[in-house]
Amino acid sequence: MEWTEISVLTNDESQDAVINILMEFGSLGVELDSRDDGVLSINSYFPEDFDIKSKVPAIQERVDQLKSFGLNPGMGKVVTKDLNDDKWNTEWEKYYHAKRITKFLTISPVWEDYKKESDDELVIKLDPKKAFGTGVHPTTVLCLQAIENIIREGQSILDIGTGSGVLSIGAKLLGASDIEAYDYDDDAVTSAKQNVALNGFADDIKVGKNSLLDGITKKVDIIFANMLPEAVLPLIPQAVNNLNPGGQIIISGIIKEKLDITNQTLKDNDFVIDQVSMLGDWCGITAHLRRDDE
Amino acid sequence: MEWTEISVLTNDESQDAVINILMEFGSLGVELDSRDDGVLSINSYFPEDFDIKSKVPAIQERVDQLKSFGLNPGMGKVVTKDLNDDKWNTEWEKYYHAKRITKFLTISPVWEDYKKESDDELVIKLDPKKAFGTGVHPTTVLCLQAIENIIREGQSILDIGTGSGVLSIGAKLLGASDIEAYDYDDDAVTSAKQNVALNGFADDIKVGKNSLLDGITKKVDIIFANMLPEAVLPLIPQAVNNLNPGGQIIISGIIKEKLDITNQTLKDNDFVIDQVSMLGDWCGITAHLRRDDE
Structure with missing residues (x-):
């Protein structure tokens, strides 16, 4: 089975709000990755059948809206990556x-x-x-x-x-x-x-x-x-x-x-x-x- | 050691409020006794040294005040009873x-x-x-x-x-x-x-x-x-x-x-x-x- 990794590139200030957005779209857990460049990458994994890719524009829209709630989402970018089972297992076992x-x-x-x-x-x-x-x-x-x-x-x-x-x-x-x-x-x-x-x-x-x-x-x-x-x-x-x-x-x-x-x-x-x-x-x-x- | 049983005669509507009042005065637990005449007796026990009797007027005042919060305390009466150790043990073991x-x-x-x-x-x-x-x-x-x-x-x-x-x-x-x-x-x-x-x-x-x-x-x-x-x-x-x-x-x-x-x-x-x-x-x-x- 193929999996999709969806990552929101943001910062500490918007961490909770972004996690909530991902949860609303069906995520059951996230991985937090504080990158060396100061960006916080919030990653979640969805099975192929879930078709999360079709929802990326809607997720991006919700992230963009954070500003109107007075939150600074930083980079505020939603990115996806395809993972095959092997890659997925490696990701999991790491954390x-x-x-x-x-x-x-x-x-x-x-x-x-x-x-x-x-x-x-x-x-x-x-x-x-x-x-x-x-x-x-x-x-x-x-x-x-x-x-x-x-x-x-x-x-x-x-x-x-x-x-x-x-x-x-x-x-x-x-x-x-x-x-x-x-x-x-x-x-x-x-x-x-x-x-x-x-x-x-x-x-x-x-x-x-x-x-x-x-x-x-x-x-x-x-x-x-x-x-x-x-x-x-x-x-x-x-x-x-x-x-x-x-x-x-x-x-x-x-x-x-x-x-x-x-x-x-x-x-x-x-x-x-x-x-x-x-x-x-x-x-x-x-x-x-x-x-x-x- | 002597113990004092303090009971507030009230009703279901004021039950939570009365328990809170007793807790504020140092009670660590209450016994609820629904009497046959429809009165709810909320009982708590205090050791002699605690001198709860001196606080009865203050407790009665707090119970009386419930009306001003829109709560009907029913009979709303505070009564006390002295218990010796034997009686106390019997009370406890009952419930x-x-x-x-x-x-x-x-x-x-x-x-x-x-x-x-x-x-x-x-x-x-x-x-x-x-x-x-x-x-x-x-x-x-x-x-x-x-x-x-x-x-x-x-x-x-x-x-x-x-x-x-x-x-x-x-x-x-x-x-x-x-x-x-x-x-x-x-x-x-x-x-x-x-x-x-x-x-x-x-x-x-x-x-x-x-x-x-x-x-x-x-x-x-x-x-x-x-x-x-x-x-x-x-x-x-x-x-x-x-x-x-x-x-x-x-x-x-x-x-x-x-x-x-x-x-x-x-x-x-x-x-x-x-x-x-x-x-x-x-x-x-x-x-x-x-x-x-x-």
Whole structure:
């Protein structure tokens, strides 16, 4: 598969704004490269099918608009580069290493021979080369923390927008017993299946292609939804029908500005907000379906 | 020791406001009692030395003021009751049971013969009868979650305002190796020492009496500060001198309205905010001392 590297050449002042723009256009993570000439290159990678090249003019327009918000974008130029799989792998391996997410959970890329720092560490192996999400993006970290907080032995899970499958594999490590993971993107489904196989203990995770919760009738204890607000908001009314009484939902992928509307949508659909956690500009929400006694 | 039970008789509408008032007057947790006659009794317990009775008129005045904020406090009456130790214990045991805080951490009162639900559960035993904090208050939960996220093997800790000692005992369970816990309150110091002894594995935690970080010169990897903002804000400039390079601080006990000023005080003292987490009306903050490369 071919990949497209898209880079925005800018500066520290506009860093957050540019990352937000790239995220809005579907990026699930960026690489920051401070060049010797003082230019900050913010790079993101998109699979061929995503057709990001057709969106470059729109991205350039958004970057140009930063000036009207009083931000200086510096060079403010959007450039693209085609990468074949080999090149892509090299790029990844350069900046993606094992990362301890919590005291107990570590994500290690498959090419790294990671040695545990303590006996009780649980290691998720990921091959991110065709994955959507490396496992170390703040939204994934927020989800994994929330899972570690709320999950109990034997709980059942629906993981919607599973991407690389990282959350389902983590949930399995933490004791969940009936896990189904879905994504509408064929490459994500392939990637999640590969990562599930890579972590031998996770073989009973069911991975499939699906659009949100359409047509899924089973009820579970917890739903994971690590997706952009555009996908999360329509998912929330669906989720009500797929949760056991008092069941929980973990939502991530929420940029700060969208926190209020996401919380309101949860409340409008009879959820009670339990916890909100913010890491950089990203928010994770844990909520539960209102119980009869509440 | 004698204890005073202070109850505010009110209703659901004013519940949050009344809890905030009690917290401002030093309560570290409340019991909610929905009476058959429709009245909501919000109860909190204070040790004799605290002399809460002298503050009852001020508390009553604050409850009366709720009407001017458009809130109906219902009966809106503040009542007190003396409890001896026996009665106090009975009250506690009635509503305080083991609670799983995360997948891995559980707090169990000493009178409960708690059976682990999974092999990898770590159990903190607490005798809360003379403790400040039961371990299940949201601010404690936020701290324990943050500790589980950031702590790594062998890290050193200063636990300021330790209360029952619960955070130090949790940190020990999670692999910290050099822990000193301080409180300015004699009863808290006694309680923390008792709880450390109760959890045999935690014998090497050093518990002492101290006002914030006054006179403490050692540098550690993480400082815990689970206290009200009035105590946290003056602690922050002190903490800078007691952290190793890049060292972290976990702050809790922050009511939502005080989040901005706490964050600003951290930034003014060269801390970088890593994560903010909100549970109900309470906030926990994790920050680190700015590194040379930041």
